[in-house]
Amino acid sequence: MGTCTFIGNKTTKSVFESLSLNRPKDKTPITPGLNICFEPKMLKLKKNTKNPREDFQVEGFFSSPSEDPFAEKPLTFKGNSKSNENFIQSNISISCRRGLKESYNQDNFFLVSKPHLLIAGVFDGYGLYGHIIASLGRKLLPEYLISDLEISNNPIFSLEYSFRKTQKEIVLKCSETGNDCLNSGCSAAVIIIINSSLYTAHIGNCRVYLSKLFKTNLVTILLTKDHDYQDPNENSRIRKFLSVSMPLAKSHLKPKIFHNKNHSKLEDIEKNTSNCLWSLTVTRAFGDLKNVEFGVISEPFISENKLLGNEIAVILCTEGTWKYVETTDISRIIKNYEIENSGNVLANLAWSKWIEQCLDLVEDITNVVIPL
Numbered sequence: 001m002g003t004c005t006f007i008g009n010k011t012t013k014s015v016f017e018s019l020s021l022n023r024p025k026d027k028t029p030i031t032p033g034l035n036i037c038f039e040p041k042m043l044k045l046k047k048n049t050k051n052p053r054e055d056f057q058v059e060g061f062f063s064s065p066s067e068d069p070f071a072e073k074p075l076t077f078k079g080n081s082k083s084n085e086n087f088i089q090s091n092i093s094i095s096c097r098r099g100l101k102e103s104y105n106q107d108n109f110f111l112v113s114k115p116h117l118l119i120a121g122v123f124d125g126y127g128l129y130g131h132i133i134a135s136l137g138r139k140l141l142p143e144y145l146i147s148d149l150e151i152s153n154n155p156i157f158s159l160e161y162s163f164r165k166t167q168k169e170i171v172l173k174c175s176e177t178g179n180d181c182l183n184s185g186c187s188a189a190v191i192i193i194i195n196s197s198l199y200t201a202h203i204g205n206c207r208v209y210l211s212k213l214f215k216t217n218l219v220t221i222l223l224t225k226d227h228d229y230q231d232p233n234e235n236s237r238i239r240k241f242l243s244v245s246m247p248l249a250k251s252h253l254k255p256k257i258f259h260n261k262n263h264s265k266l267e268d269i270e271k272n273t274s275n276c277l278w279s280l281t282v283t284r285a286f287g288d289l290k291n292v293e294f295g296v297i298s299e300p301f302i303s304e305n306k307l308l309g310n311e312i313a314v315i316l317c318t319e320g321t322w323k324y325v326e327t328t329d330i331s332r333i334i335k336n337y338e339i340e341n342s343g344n345v346l347a348n349l350a351w352s353k354w355i356e357q358c359l360d361l362v363e364d365i366t367n368v369v370i371p372l
Contacts (some may be wrong), residue, residue: 001048009037011043016245022157022197023100026125027232027337029129030120030173033193037112052321053090053113053114053115053116053117053118054082054086054089054090054113054115055079055080055082055086055113055114055115056077056079056083056084056086056087056090056111056112057077057078057079057083057110057111057112057113057142058075058076058077058078058083058087058094058110058111059075059076059108059110059111059138059139059142060073060074060075060076060096060107060108060109060110060135060138061073061074061075061076061079062131063098063104063105063131063135064077065090065096065104065107066109066127067104067105068098069098069100069362070097070098070100070351070362071097071098071105072095072096072097073096073097073098073105073107073108073366075087075094075271076135084091086113086149087111087113090113090371091242091338091339091340092111092140092339092340092368092369092370092371093339093340093341093342093343093367093369094109094111094343094367094368094369095343095344095346095365095366095367096108096109096364096365096366097197097347097364097365097366098321098364099320099352099361099362099363099364099365100238100354100355100360100361101361101362101363103131104130104131104265105131105157105364105368106125106126106130106131106134106186106188107122107123107124107125107134107320107364107365108122108123108131108135108137108138108142108366109121109122109123109138109316109366109368110138110139111368112145112146115195116150116152116194116318117192117193117194118191118192118193118194118370119142119145119146119190119191119192119193120190120191120316120368120370121137121138121141121142121188121189121191121316122161122188122189122206122316122317122318122366122367122368123137123138123186123187123188123206123286123318124187124188124204124205124206124318124319124320124364124366125133125184125185125186126184126185126187126281126282127183127184127185127187127287127288128180128183128234129174129179129180129181129184129286129287129333130184130185130186132174132179132183132184133170133174133181133185133186133287134186136169136173136174136187136286137166137186138165139285140165140166140169140170141166141188141190144161144162144165144166145158145159145162145190145192146198147156148161151192151194152194152195154194154304155194155197155199155304156199156302156304157190158301159190159192159199159201159300159302160201160299160300163188163201163203163299163300164298164299166286166298167286167298167324168329169286170286170287171287171289173228173231174221174287175231181287181288181289182289182290183288183290184283184287184288185282185287185288185291185296186284186285186286186287186320187202187203187204187205187206187227187282187285187319188202188203188204188206188285188286188300189202189206189207189208189209189224189316189317190202190300191208191314191316191328191370193307193314193370193372196306196307197303197304197305197306197307198210198223198304198305198306198307198311198314199302199303199305200223200224200302200305201300201301201302201305202224202227202300202301203225203227203282203284203285203286203297203298203299203300203301204226204282204284204285205226205227205228205282205314205319206224206316206317206318206319207222207223207224207226207315207317207318207322208222208224208315208316209221209223209224209314209315209327209330210223210305210311210313210315211311211312211313211314211315211330211331211334212310212311212312213310213311213312214310217287218257218331218334218335219327219331220327220328220330220331220334221327222327223303223305224301224303225301226282227284227301228281228282228283229283231283234283234284237283237295238283238295239293241295242295244296244339249333269280269319269336282296283295283297284296284297284298284299284300284301285298286298307372311372312334312340312371312372313334313339313369313370313371313372314369314370314372315330315334315346315367315368315369315370316367316368316370317346317366317367318361318363318364318365319363320354320363320364320366321346321347321350321365321366321367322350322368323350323353323354323363324350324353324354324356324357325349325350326345329346329349330346333345333346334369338372339369339371342369343367343368343369346367346369347365347367350365351365
């Protein structure tokens, strides 16, 4: 369970012991725990015993401007009175931490567990009101999925329907409250585990990974593909939608620039793109109405993976987690640490890699690690 904060809980158990970082403090102005990292107990890899899932529902709290860098987003529990207790017993790890930048924590997440299925999702907001759109997504999408009677018989249809309805309601809610979703939006990745299958649905650049045993080795594979116009399929779709050349599309889809330590000026970064750490605006998202006219859609890409019994964990994460973390890093963490501790270890690693790569900039970091 890690060091997540529980709303309505008076006590929070920490599984970590502090350990000073072996590097100068002036190298990282702000690092996890004020130059303190956390060292959870390492255990040998073992396959989890498959027990029936218990009922619980949990989601991330609404973002607060007073959150400190690397602050953990509190959890809120819904449903029955044992949601908190059942979540702890599930050994699922959640870590959602504010980055090092001048804005809210724009990430969010949800988890819904029933005896016959499990649904989980992560959201990565962008733009001035990205945190609001991400929060709406984490509230609306699970509601539509749970209430859809088709979810057991046809999860793919249920996902398509729920994504469409979520986009429609986000636009309506933003209009009613005066929050602008013209230039704000969010990526999303959702999974459904049901009938020995793992379904993934995603828009934008939130990702889903699967860690599994291959002979005696633990390997982690990426199950999703980022939606941006560097992707050939998305590039082709945008071209057909616009019926014009891609340079016009590029003039409207603004790049998000991450500054390299060695290049403080934007023009220097542009001259040497090999040293420029950047990602393009996503081509699929919730909200982002301004770019709908240029081909941005909220239709998810959906896939099904049969669970064969050698799977160890499924990992959902936002860009802050995966940007500089390799799949081998994820495998090592899943192998060496208990699943319920792995999310915080992964978040700590991601933060450290951002500090090493970028000039005092860390994206919001979110991951959900679910044992299988």
